Amino acid sequence: MIEKIATIEDVAEHAGVSIATVSRALHKPHVVSESTREKVQTAIAATGYTANVMARNLRLNRSGMILLLVPDIGNPFFSEILSGIEQGASKAGYNVLIGDTQNEPEREATYAAYLRSNQADAMILLNGRLPAPLANTPRGIIPPVVIACERIPGCNLPTVIIDNEKAAFSATKHLLDLGHSRIAHIAGPASNILTTDRVAGYRRALAESGIEANPSLIYRGDFSIESGISAARALLKDSKNRPTAFFCSSDGMAIGVIVAAKELGLRVPHDVSVVGFDDIHLAANYDPPLTTVRQPRRRLGEQAISLLLARLDKTGAIPGPAENPVIVPTELIIRQSTGPCPA
Template sequence: MARIGIRDVANAAGVSLGTVSHYLNHPDRVSAEKAKRIQDAIERLGFVRNNAGRQLRLGHSTTIAYIVPDVSNPFFATIAEGAERRAAAAGLSMFIANSGGDPAREDSYLELFEEHGVRGMLVASPRPIEHRLAAIRDRGTPSVLVGRAAEGAAQPSVSIDDVSGGYLAVQHLIEAGCGHIAFVGGPLGIRQVADRLQGASNAVRAAGTVTLEVIDVEPRVIATGHRIAAQLLERPAERRPDGIFAVNDLLGIGLIQTLATGGVRVPEDIAVVGYDDIEYAENSLVPLTSVRAPHEEFGIAALDLLLAVLEGAAASHRVFAPDLVVRRSTRRAN
C-alpha cells in the first residue's frame, strides 16, 4: 500500500500543499476552519508525518537521546520527565534507552544514536565515559554527562555534590546518637559512590569517637537491601550497626523492610538514611530519611546545557547542592 503524503491530505481537505505544510509546521498561520478540514483529512486517511524529510529541510535532527543505566530507578525516570518537558518546549523529541549498566549495551546505544543523527545526547553512565563522548563530539554530536561531574572542561555535565551529600547523611546519624555506622553501597569504583563514602568518612573523622563499617555491594536495588539486612540479622545485636547510610533509597527501602520484619526497630535499634529522595522513600514501610537531589531541575538543567552547546556556547557544568529530608527512619524518641 502506497504511503499517504501531504498531497493526498491537501486534495482530501480541498486546500493547497502550502496550507498543509503551514498546518504541520506553523499552525498559527492556518485559519481554524482550514485547520479542522486538514485534521479531519489526516485522521480519515491515516496520514503519518515523514519526520526524516522535515529534518532534511531543517538541516538538523529534531530528536535527542537520553541513555540511563536503570530505567526502573525512579531517580532516572524523574530526571527524564524534566528533560523531556524542556525538550518539548524547544521543539525536540527525546528517545530514552536503558543500558542496564552494561558497557557493551551502552556502547551500542551510543553508536545507534550517532548513526541516526540525533541532535545531541544526555548520558548517565556508571563508568568513565568521557573519552567516548569526546570522540562522538568531535564527529559532530554533543552530549551532556548526567549525574557525575565531568573531569574535562570540554564535556558539559550536571551533577550533585555527593561529598556534601554523604557528609549530611552521616552527620545526621551521628546527631541522632549513632556510634557505629554502616555505609552500604557499591561498587566503590563508581565516582558517585566513592564521593558519598568520602563525605561519610569526613563526618566520622570530625566526630572522633564514631566508627564506620563499609559494606561494598551491588546492584543498588531493593533485593540487595533485603540481602544485607538478612546478613545483619545473623549477627548478635551488639555487633550490628546502630545507624546505616544506604547509598541510594532502593537499598534503604530494602534494608528497612527486612530489618523490621526481623524484629529490629527502625529507628530505635537501627536508624537508616537513604539517598536520592525518590517517591518511594516517603512511602516506605518506615518513611525513609533521605538526601534529596533536585530531580526535575536536574533534567531541565541537563537539557538547557545541551541546548546552549547546540547554539554555540562553551561547555559548562552545573553542580547542585543536596538537602536532607528527615523522616521517621531516623527520628528517635528523646
C-alpha cells in the same frame, strides 16, 4: 481502495500553486500572499495532508530526536528526571528517545552511534560512563552531549549533578548528632563515581567527629532492596558490636536494611537508625517513613535539557562551560527512621 497518503505535491496541485509555495505557506507565512495562503489552507484540509517529517528532517539535516541513555528505565529514580527532560525537550520541538543500556557498554556504544547516523541530534547521559565511540572524538570537536547525575572524571562536557560528597556528609552528620558512632555505610557499586564521592563524605563526617572509619562497616550494594537486605543481615548478625545506624546510598537499600532489621526483631529507629538516599516517592510512606537525602530529580532533568538546548542553539560558538559542573542542591529530609542512639 488503496490508502494513498497526500504529499506536498497533491496539496500544490489542488491549490494550483507550486510545491515551493505550499512549503512557504506553512513555514514562512509572511512571505506568501493572503489569497494563496488561504488556497493552500483549504487544499491541505481537503487532502488531509500531513508533512512527512522524515523527508523534512533529511533536508534539514536534523532528526529532532534527543537520545537519553539510562542504565535502567525500570528504576523509578530515573523516571522523574526523564519527565523533566521530556517536558523541556518537547517544548523545544524535540522528541526524547530513551536508550535503556542495562549497564552494558555494548548497548551504550550502539546507542551512541545514533549520533553519527543522524538518528539523534544530541544525547544526555545518565549512565555515568562515556560510550566508546564518544571517547575517541577528535580533539577540539565538542559533541552535543550533556552529562547528568554522575560526573565523568576527566571529561569536560557540560555536566549537571548534585554534590554527593556534601550530601553524604550531612546525612552522616545527622546520625552523629543523634549520638551514633557505630555507623555503617551501604555503598553503591564500586565502578560508580557516586560511590566514591559518598564514601568520601561519610568518611569526612566521621573524621570531623574524631571517629576512625571502620572498613568492615562499609558494605557494597547495587542500590536494590535485595542488596540492602543481605548487607544488613551480614552486619547485624554479630549482636555484640553491631552498628546502631546505617547510611545507605539508595532508598531501596535503606528499605532492605529495615526489612532485615525487623526480621531480627529490631525496631527502627528505636534500636537501629536508617538514612536513605534519593527520596523516592515511597520513602515518605514506608513504615517507618524514611529519613533520606532528597535529590531534586525533576530539576536535574530540567537543567540537563536546558544546558543541552543552549548547546544546540549556538551553532558554532563555544558552549562555554562557564560554571561546570552545574550543581543542584540536595536536602536532608528528616522523618522517622532515625532517632537517638540507644544506650
